[in-house]
Amino acid sequence: MQSLPSGYRALVIGGSGAIGGALLASLRADARCACALSLGRTSTPAVDFEAPASIADAAQALSGQGPWHLVVVATGMLQGATGNAEKRLGDIDAQHMAASFAINTIGPALALAHFAPQLPRDERSVFAVLSAKVGSIGDNRLGGWYSYRASKAALNMVVKTAAIELARTHPRAVLAAMHPGTVDSRLSAPFRGAQIGRPAEAAAGDLLAVLDRLDPADSGGFWAYDGERLPW
Numbered sequence: 461m462q463s464l465p466s467g468y469r470a471l472v473i474g475g476s477g478a479i480g481g482a483l484l485a486s487l488r489a490d491a492r493c494a495c496a497l498s499l500g501r502t503s504t505p506a507v508d509f510e511a512p513a514s515i516a517d518a519a520q521a522l523s524g525q526g527p528w529h530l531v532v533v534a535t536g537m538l539q540g541a542t543g544n545a546e547k548r549l550g551d552i553d554a555q556h557m558a559a560s561f562a563i564n565t566i567g568p569a570l571a572l573a574h575f576a577p578q579l580p581r582d583e584r585s586v587f588a589v590l591s592a593k594v595g596s597i598g599d600n601r602l603g604g605w606y607s608y609r610a611s612k613a614a615l616n617m618v619v620k621t622a623a624i625e626l627a628r629t630h631p632r633a634v635l636a637a638m639h640p641g642t643v644d645s646r647l648s649a650p651f652r653g654a655q656i657g658r659p660a661e662a663a664a665g666d667l668l669a670v671l672d673r674l675d676p677a678d679s680g681g682f683w684a685y686d687g688e689r690l691p692w
C-alpha cells in the first residue's frame with residue numbers, strides 16, 4: 461500500500477477466509493508493511509461475531525500494538541448452520557436472518573466501534589469492510605437471498621454513518637464498503653464459485669489497489685474491486 465506510511469500496521473479480521481487470507485498474504489509480502497495481524501475465531505485473542513464481547517476484548521488486548529493504518533473486515537456468511545440463502549419469502553427463517561445480521565452487520569459494526577479509535581489521528585488510514593454488490597438496493601434485479609442482501613445493505617449504512625462520525629476525529633481516515641467480485645471460496649462454493657469465481661489472490665490485489673487510491677473525501681462509499689462506485 462503506497463498511500464500508507466512506510467512501516468504501516470495492518471489488521472485483517474477474517475484472515476482464515478479465502479479473501480482475508482489472500483489479503484493477509486499480500487500485506488505480509490509488502491515491504492512497507494511492518495505488521496499484518498489476523499483475527500478470527502481461532503486466533504489469540506479470538507474474535508467471534510456471534511460472541512460480541514469477544515470483539516471488545518480483542519480490541520482491548522491489541523490496544524498497545526496499534527495504531528492500525530489498515531483494518532480490513534473480511535468476514536461474512538451467506539449460508540451455514542442456520543440455513544441456506546432464501547429463494548422466496550416462504551424460506552425466511554428468523555434464526556437464519558438473525559445469524560446473518562449478527563455476522564454480516566453487527567459484528568463489523570462492533571469492529572468499527574472498537575477498532576476505529578485505534579486508527580492514527582495524524583496519518584492516513586483505511587478501514588475497509590467486505591460487503592457485496594447484492595447488498596445494493598438500487599442494483600437488485602434478481603430478488604432472493606433476503607438475509608444476506610438485507611444484512612449487507614444494513615452494513616453499508618453502518619459504514620456510511622460511521623464515516624460521517626469518524627471524519628470529525630480522524631480527518632485522514634477512509635472508510636469503505638467493498639465488493640470483491642465473485643471469488644472462489646467456501647462462501648461461494650454452493651453457487652458454482654469454483655467455476656465462475658476468480659482466485660482470491662486476484663481479488664485481494666484489486667481491492668488493495670482501489671483502497672490505495674481512495675481519498676478521505678471518498679470515505680463512506682461503496683466500491684467494487686475494479687474501482688466502480690456502486691449504487692446504494
Ligand SMILES: NC(=O)c1ccc[n+]([C@@H]2O[C@H](COP(=O)([O-])OP(=O)(O)OC[C@H]3O[C@@H](n4cnc5c(N)ncnc54)[C@H](OP(=O)(O)O)[C@@H]3O)[C@@H](O)[C@H]2O)c1
Pocket residue numbers: 473474475476477478479480500501502507508509510534535536537563590591592593639640641642643644645646647648653657
Ligand atoms: N466469494 C464471493 O464471491 C464474494 C462475493 C461478494 C462478497 N463477498 C464477501 O467477501 C467476504 C469474504 O468472503 P469469502 O468469499 O472470503 O468467504 P470465506 O472464505 O467463507 O470466508 C469467510 C470468513 O468469515 C469468517 N467468519 C464466518 N463467521 C464468523 C464469525 N461468526 N465470527 C468471525 N468470523 C467469521 C470465517 O471464519 P472461519 O474460518 O472461522 O469460518 C472466514 O474467515 C464476505 O463478507 C463475503 O460476503 C464474497
